[in-house]
Amino acid sequence: MDASDWHAFCRAPSPIPPTPVGQANTMPVRGEQRQRYAREVEQFLLRCPAESPLHERLKEALREEVETIELEPYGARTITALTAPFTAGKSTTVKAVARDLYRDWMADYHADERPRWNPPGQADVEADRIPIIYVNLQSDTSSKDLYAQILTFMGHGASWTRSQLAINTSKAFSIHGVRLVILDDAHMLRTHLKQGQATLDAIKAIATELGEVGGMMILVGAWTADSDLLDDPQIRGRLSLHQLGVYSIGSNQERALWQRLLKVWQEKIEQFLPGMDTGDLSQSAARYLYERTQGYVGDLAKCLSQVTGRAIRDGRDTINNDDLKMVRLSARAHDHELGSGTTGRRKPRKNKRIVG
Structure with a gap:
């Protein structure tokens, strides 16, 4: 996608x-x-x-949280996470919330037109307006892969070194007006592996860079209680965890x-x-x-x-x-x-x- x-x-x-x-x-x-x-x-x-009452309740909570996070100062903002059993409807619910947010945030654009804009302070630059990024993590996703996925979503090339990919990703957030990055299947990340730890560090860096431009991050996964990702001290100190169960x-x-x-x-x-x-x-x-x-x-x-x-x-x-x-x-x-x-x-x- x-x-x-x-x-x-x-x-x-x-x-x-x-x-x-x-x-x-x-x-x-x-x-x-x-x-x-x-x-x-x-x-x-x-x-x-x-409409499922259980899922509608979660949608309302996520919408309220997004509105609250948008009021936070730029910088290290709250990281939202949603956990639920497999096939409980977590991805479907998050996509529904994100779709509504997209329609609200892009209400000034005609539905059929390609959303374009001039980034603030860059009147001579025209770029695609991309307020939401949605990517899926894999168990073997490296930090370089993650940056490449995000840049590819925005239509940028990804044939760079890891450090240059990180720099380009940060710049692209500002150019395209990114307000929300959703990382789905985040439970797939294996942080006990060296590569997984590097990807975790990249996720934390991306969340910080997003906060610097007024954006936020949502992590979606089927985590267990002892998840390495959610137990990371830096993430946990900024974490707002939502849980979705089954009836x-x-x-x-x-x-x-x-x-x-x-x-x-x-x-x-x-x-x-x-x-x-x-x-x-x-x-x-x-x-x-x-x-x-x-x-x-x-x-x-x-x-x-x-x-x-x-x-x-x-x-x-x-x-x-x-x-x-x-x-x-x-x-x-x-x-x-x-x-x-x-x-x-x-x-x-x-x-x-x-x-x-």
Whole structure:
């Protein structure tokens, strides 16, 4: 990904939802039309899933933190980090926040135009305006690789010595008006290796250089409690750590939050399946859906998108238990089902409405 790709991602319009069945007055009758409609609905639900209360809460916290950091003096600013289990939606959440920030920061530019500007104090220089940089770290990323990734994102050459790459990166931040650098998969960095320690030093230097021009850094990863990166004294002294978990049903409050998510999903689905009853998902199927997905929103989105499409293809206006049972989810979810015996213990009854 480079700045052009990121601009296109941030400026892309939201997918247009298929016409709800209530507005169309009837489900498409002809087989071919119904199949096409089912595919459109399933694709829409996957691309625009129901808003997750847990993730929306995190988005709000990250936005508030960015606004707070922008008020800090230039120099050694707060470093934000987000940690979450694998596939919990951390990258998707950060990208959503960054996309909103990009649109806010670039509101004066036409959506289709290539953002260009004259850097402050450099009226004779015209450059691309690049307020956000997004790169992914690899386990073998060297400090030179990191600088090269950042410069390449901004459209600069990277055939330089490490020290020159560092200098050029610092200059480029100012030229392009960089306000935020996001390093994803930062947990991949192995700081106990000599190369990893050098990359860690580069990350700290980049964060400092960003602060000098009014920018900030967000680190994203699936860290453990004893992470070398987050335990680094220099980073920890400037660190604001956010944690994203998965949904749970261990307490009344957690169950209520899970049911709230399912209620939002039902409201989204029932515009295409008007025969669903209140509470079909949030009450009757809440425990079964949790056992299948273990609270991971990606698996939930896949499950409910596919069962909605299946019902439409069959000409039905609601979901039955067989729909939920037939969807094959991630290997992680499948492993859990095999290990816990969920499929056998809570096998849904055929041709009935959703039950717990």
